[in-house]
Amino acid sequence: MALIVLTSVSGSPGVTTTSVGLALTWRRATLLVDADPAAHQAVLAGYLAGQVATAKGLQRVAEAHRDRRPLLEVVSDETVPLTAADHECAVQDDSPGGPIADRGPGRRLLPGFARPANAGLFGPVWPELADALMRLEGAGIDVIVDVGRMERQGLPQPLVDRADLVLLVTHSNLRSLAPARTYAGLLREQSRLAGGELNLGVVVVGDQLPYGRREISRLLELPVVSVLPVDAAAAAVFSDGAPRPRRFDRSPLVRGLHHAVDDLTGQIRRRRSRLGLEDEVGPPMPSTISAQDRSAVPLMTNAWLRSTVDGGNVDGGNHG
Ligand SMILES: Nc1ncnc2c1ncn2[C@@H]1O[C@H](COP(=O)(O)OP(=O)(O)OP(=O)(O)O)[C@@H](O)[C@H]1O
């Protein structure tokens, strides 16, 4: 259903934590793309805690593009499971939004750049990669892209052109909002270039500390789509692969992420409806992929795509 891009500006940490948290909470099969040009490998080294040794990722996507290979299959081959047995929580059927990351649709990671220089040469790859990410929708896979901090050249325009939602993650204090205001203008400009209706929104981490969503929305001239609480213990699970604290599934951040998934889904649906794209939205967020998505199978040779479309769960902690 969706291609969602998350970014931040200096002074507002939290974009990777929020991206990982959303990818693990999302209600359909999800591909998380680590596209931070600073090449932190923040998910492999962070949430996955170095447990997945792999050379897969965007650099190999760039090589495939150079060799003129179709990127849809390449992207899928270059992913690794996002969830591992060590990171899975016990199934607790009574937890608020259901336990996260332990069952349900597949969640995969496309690892990021190994070196910042690789990111600098990636420009020509973005149009085809963004198209490939969009086409995953046909197999019922939603895509969440962490593009890291915005620089003065803005975000890769092909991503902005194709995204259902571009989210600026910011804290609610002045030190975060001052640079966010500058970059919000650049984002609006990029979104206008994309044509159609603005596909931008803000996620506030730490609402009312001290500014509230209405003031932030007015200041940035962008809608605040969702808010997340400050919750260091739960955030460390997503950013650093820290052990899950007690009652993690009921923690403020995990609860907030479940609400954020609803907020984002609603925002995307409303925009698509206004643009007359209702038919592409599909049924309301099933936890397993519906039979009608099988039409996409002949296009996809990759095992993940097939198993996802068949409703299989490929999370299983199988990092090989
Ligand atoms: N909602 C939150 N509550 C409390 N702490 C948070 C929250 N979100 C993120 N953090 C913490 O902030 C720190 C930075 O988070 P993260 O790595 O997600 O930032 P980032 O914006 O991706 O930074 P970078 O620009 O380095 O990639 C981490 O220690 C993380 O645990």
Ligand SMILES: [Mg+2]
């Ligand atoms: Mg980051």
